Amino acid sequence: MKIIQFYIMLLIVCSACNSESNSNEISFAKAEIKIDGIGNEKDWQNVSWRPIDQRWLxxxxxxxxxxGRYKIMWDQNYLYILAEIVDDVLTDTHNNGLEKYWDDDCLEIFIDEDASKGDHQYNYNAFAYHIALDGRVVDISTDSLAHYYNHIKSKRLTKANSSVWELSMEIYDDSFSFGQANTKTTLTANKEIGFAIAYCDNDHSEERENFIGSAKVEGEDKNRGWIDAGIFEKFVLVK
Ligand SMILES: [Ca+2]
Ligand SMILES: [Ca+2]
Ligand SMILES: [Ca+2]
Ligand SMILES: [Ca+2]
Known part of the structure; x- marks a missing residue:
């Protein structure tokens, strides 16, 4: 009897382990990923889509x-993201890219290099990069102001109402200092990171109409990713 109970317990524990690690593993890109907005690389075709379906606002x-849905991969130099976004109206009404950039259509990438969680509003414990339709990348710095960053190379290809964004992203840890010489993090297998992706959708309003993310956020206030790295999902890089 005891042996049977032991095996049942083992089964329950192992199935929980497997589903957890499978869903949170990021695959290694074996060959070059060309950032051209086309996900036809063999490595992309070998990884599964993940949903962007959590209504934050x-x-x-x-x-x-x-x-929306996305794929993610890594190599020692970059995280790679392929996002497929259906949006009926593309909007960019703020000419100044540092002004109310979240109220224009934009893709937002959240990254916490060491999965430490915690506050990152005015520090570099984590980053919340907003990628505008023109490809410029904005986040808030330690001076509490928005600045442009050159950590992400992206290409968006739009056909009718569907856009594919392909991007490579350099990763920086919390020692990052704006305007200084910084060394990007070299990525290695088994490294854990905090990550989420979201889309700010505005079609014809003063303020964005929706903000839809990849991570499930508990509680009433779901627009916490730009402050709280605790809502990101933990992923592990696998080879
Ligand atoms: Ca490509
Ligand atoms: Ca829309
Ligand atoms: Ca961190
Ligand atoms: Ca839109």
Whole structure:
């Protein structure tokens, strides 16, 4: 009897381990990823899509209004992201890219280099990069102001209402200092990172209509990613 109970316990524990690690593993890119907005590399085709389907802000939306999914990979130099975004109207009304950039359509990438969680609003414990339709990348610095960053190279290809964003992203740890010479993190297998991706969707309003993310956020206030790295999902790089 005891042996049977032991095996049942073992089964339950192992199945929980497997589903957890499978869903949070990021695959290694064996060959070069060309940042051209086309996910036709063999490595991309070998990894699964993940959903961007958590409504962080705004009313219910239709599949025509917004639909999103992404893939993610790594090599020693970069994280690679391929995002497929359906958005019926692309909007960029603020000419100044540092002004209310979250109210224009943009892709947002959240990265916590060491999965430490915690506050990152005015520090570099984690980054919240906003990638505008023109490819410029903005985050808040320690001076509490928005600045441009050159850590992400991206290409967006839009056909009708569907856009594919392909990007490579350099990773920096919390010793990053704006305007100084910084060394990017060399990525290695078994490294844990905190990560989330989201889309700010505005079609015709003063302020963004929806903000849809990849991470499930508990509680009433779900727009916490730009302050709290604790809402990111923990991933592990695997080879
Ligand atoms: Ca490509
Ligand atoms: Ca839309
Ligand atoms: Ca951190
Ligand atoms: Ca839009």
């Amino acid at each position: 705004g009313e219910e939306y239709t599949q025509e209004d917004f639909k």
